[in-house]
Amino acid sequence: MPLISPSLLSMDFAHVERDVVMLNNSQADWLHLDIMDGVFVPNISFGFPVVEAIARYARKPLDVHLMTIHPEKYVAELQRLGAYVVNVHYEACVHLHRTVHLIKDAGMQAAVTLNPHTPVNVLEDIVGDLYAVMLMSVNPGFGGQQFIPHTLEKTKRLKRLIQESGSKALIEIDGGVNRTTGRALVDSGADVLVAGSAVFRAPSPEEEINALKAL
Ligand code: DX5
Ligand code: ZN
Numbered sequence: 001m002p003l004i005s006p007s008l009l010s011m012d013f014a015h016v017e018r019d020v021v022m023l024n025n026s027q028a029d030w031l032h033l034d035i036m037d038g039v040f041v042p043n044i045s046f047g048f049p050v051v052e053a054i055a056r057y058a059r060k061p062l063d064v065h066l067m068t069i070h071p072e073k074y075v076a077e078l079q080r081l082g083a084y085v086v087n088v089h090y091e092a093c094v095h096l097h098r099t100v101h102l103i104k105d106a107g108m109q110a111a112v113t114l115n116p117h118t119p120v121n122v123l124e125d126i127v128g129d130l131y132a133v134m135l136m137s138v139n140p141g142f143g144g145q146q147f148i149p150h151t152l153e154k155t156k157r158l159k160r161l162i163q164e165s166g167s168k169a170l171i172e173i174d175g176g177v178n179r180t181t182g183r184a185l186v187d188s189g190a191d192v193l194v195a196g197s198a199v200f201r202a203p204s205p206e207e208e209i210n211a212l213k214a215l
Contacts, residue, residue: 003029004212005063007196010143020057026206027213030063032194037068041141055081067140072099079106087111087134120158130169138175143196147176152188159189186215
């Protein structure tokens with residue numbers, strides 16, 4: 001059974017409490033929070049005051065996805081807000097090892113995210129230190145984009161890399177995940193599915209989470 005991490009990027013920001021309480025009462029495992037800086041990605045989402053508002057109502061672990069340059073600058077603030085997983089982009093970190101250990105030393109779970117064009121083997125020497133590796137199955141910056149099919153083969157390669165290195169890292173996938181792509185991803189070795197529009201645009205978000213959970 002995959003872990004499900006609904007992306008709050010697609011929620012109704014005029015109803016933060018309502019939507020977070022809905023997720024608290026659903027089968028969602030984590031809450032996925034997308035922080036964008038308008039530099040690393042061509043969009044700006046929300047910052048720490050909004051994360052704080054979400055955290056006030058959230059009763060599930062916060063899975064933070066930093067789509068920013070210099071993600072190390074935000075680790076202390078995320079620790080203060082009680083984040084569980086901190087996902088930083090490989091492409092945004094010159095000193096990835098240092099950033100990963102900064103996150104771990106702050107008592108949070110360190111995860112590294114790869115853009116669609118970045119091969120999994122760049123993680124060979126860090127995967128043993130990671131709680132999760134997240135593969136972007138769209139180019140980051142926006143919800144509601146089309147799943148890139150190449151991610152299935154990439155997920156299998158990542159699974160092999162993790163097994164060969166003796167790491168216990170989870171495989172998380174973000175972008176264009178729905179029941180169909182989710183099924184194929186679980187078959188390819190995915191452990192955690194992030195889903196934004198599939199959940200929040202469904203007639204019943206709770207039922208959609210149940211369906212993803214049952215994959
Ligand atoms: C995109 C974000 C995703 C986004 C996914 O850059 O990282 O988490 O919310 O949205 P969907 O599931 O609609 O592709
Ligand atoms: Zn994300």
